[in-house]
Amino acid sequence: MHANPEAIMAHEVQHDGHHVHHQSFITKYIFSQDHKTIGKQFLITGMIWAIIGGLFSVLFRLQLGFPGESFPILETVFGKTWAPGGTIKPEFYYALITMHGTILVFFVLTAGLSGTFANLLIPLQIGARDMASPFLNMLSYWFFFLASVVMMSSLFIQTGPAAGGWTVYPPLSALHDASIGSELGMDLWIVSIALFVVSTLMGGLNYISTVLNMRTKGMSMTRLPLTVWAVFFTAMIGVLSFPVLLSGLILLFFDRNLGTSFYLSDIVVNGQIMPNEGGSAILFQHLFWFLGHPEVYIVILPTMGIVSEVISVNSRKPIFGYMAMIGSLFAITTLSFLVWAHHMFVTGMNPLLGSFFVLLTLLIAVPSAIKTFNWLTTLWRGNIRFTPAMLFAIGFVSLFISGGLTGIYVGNSTLDIQLHDTMFVIAHFHLVMGVAAFFGMFSGIYHWFPKMFGRYLNPTLGYIHFWVTLVGAYLIFWPMHYEGLAGMPRRYLDKSPWVSFNQFGELDRMISIVAIIVFAMQLMFVFNFIYSIFKGRKVTTQNPWKANTLEWTTPIRPGHGNWPGEIPEVHRWAYDYSKDGRDFIPQTEPVGANEKIEH
């Protein structure tokens, strides 16, 4: 460590905000320790994964919407092994749904989301030069990259990737011979997720320490923007729940490769009795869901922070109930560790134990409702600017309500007997944590793109992107509630043999067509993203959204170290909008003699 880093910073950064020390292409863009570059690396890697994961959903929707029909292009692309005659083989279908879940939950909505916005926003919004440990931060990305390489490689091996569902329940995941998707692809899945956990922990440790220890003068915890609070709590959940998944995966690895029987007992494969005895498959479910449920909050919490910030800025109003927002984030964080067994109501659980988990699960509705109420009341009578970011934020609130309400249904152990493993569950979680989280992420990208690249995303394409995605998302997932209520199971390759599900044939066809359109719309967003990095309208003012937070006090394209001179001092909270006859008052502005301040 250098003896006096402040002096080094002052030496290295000129007053125009650019570095004078020479950086090679490799240290600037590849092995960078600048939190902003690392954030962009997470974002771009996450976007590549999102395209792959989204494409997989289009492929399996082809099967679900048009079961048994031939699409010759599939054979051309995937070969006779996986799509003979242009139809998707069952093994391929299961690989697709498994990888869709794995990619979207872990690689896109965990790493791509937290990795991007925690990295970009924490130092910029708390007033720090960089993370507590920029080196660890860089390692965090490169472990994610390694995890990505391993997972990606599993797509190209002869036996294909893991295919036992993203939850990798044993015995399918624990026995090499159980199915083709239980072979090498499953080992690579475990290795990849283990690397992923290491990456998440390194990132999380850094985020927490940075928020608690590196805030600029005057930036008390109750002056932090809600984005920072949200990624802070997200990191807390991550560092406390991912290690438990790692425990579960270590035991799984031993079961698969070294002959132990932690999860296996009394199993017959292809008429052959396996030697394993004494294991419990339910044990894995406990270890998995101890991460798995907090994981959905890891996905949604950062977007709650983004949405709070974007709604307040674009309503030109202080966020309603700031302390209640923090309190509800804390409540969700705490409760997230106490509800995991609601995924296991039908595993033969003691009904009394089940009822405790029902109660704790339903309790989450309280902080969630507080947040929703506060977003709506922030919007209420606001001077609303309908930027693409704002539209996506409002869309988030809509989707969060629609998907959240059905959480009350599936969180109830008696109703869950009917709804478990049906399309109803697919509808519920895709709306509340899948599409909603994507909307929050899009909102953040549209809002902070000018800070990331010094240019704007094209707003017209943004509006088209928003409306088609919003309408499309509802058209895709709303009808699935009806399918699920009728008992249609999820994960099945082909539901057409059941007469009772024939009534949904046309509906499934419509869902698949809309899914293709929505996917195409995301490709348009990717085009907008890449085009705007190079050719987008240039940002000409330091604070284009007229926001209060510190990131807009940096130069338009800040160098490593963020502020060319001293780090600004903070005198007020982040939400002084439409106050005392003024549109906005930045956090850096000293408090007037007779002014009353919130925090």
Next chain:
Amino acid sequence: MDIVSTQQRKKIHPHKFTLWVAIASMIMMFAGMTSAYVVKSNQAGWQEVVVPKIFWGSTVAIVASSLTIQMALRSFKQRAMSPYRLLLAITLILGILFIVFQWMGFFQLWEQQKVTLRGSGAGQFLYIIFGLHALHVLGGVIALLVMLMKAFFGKTKQYTAVPVELITTYWHFVDALWIYLMLFFLWVG
């Protein structure tokens, strides 16, 4: 480039704080493992195991090493570099000794009690849990080795006590974790 700002430091150094959060994370992993043990031990087909006596030797080694590293830290703060180097070296040797004892314990379990990896009783859990702990100690041993190399061959003088404090905290953690695990296997197991 190291960008930890002296001006921004509050009560605790960010790296120290990071270590504490990492420790919380590691605790969760071992809590997950020992919880799995408890759940599993209540099910049919559970097989007990006698914890080999050599693990008491491990316990003595790691507790002693905790004392020596604490003394090393004190010496460093007093700028008494010779005792610092000596105590650090003793800690390193004790750390290696701990891992050797662990290995011997595994060997005894395998050879004398014939506990293999077949099954899912206390023995299999012991291999994995103690093995994971030994890996954490190994990580500490590597860090100690690096520090020792710096202490003996480093060209620039090191004044800040932060790295020594970090490794000391970590070493106490793996020591405390071992005591917890040993007690767990003796009482719960």
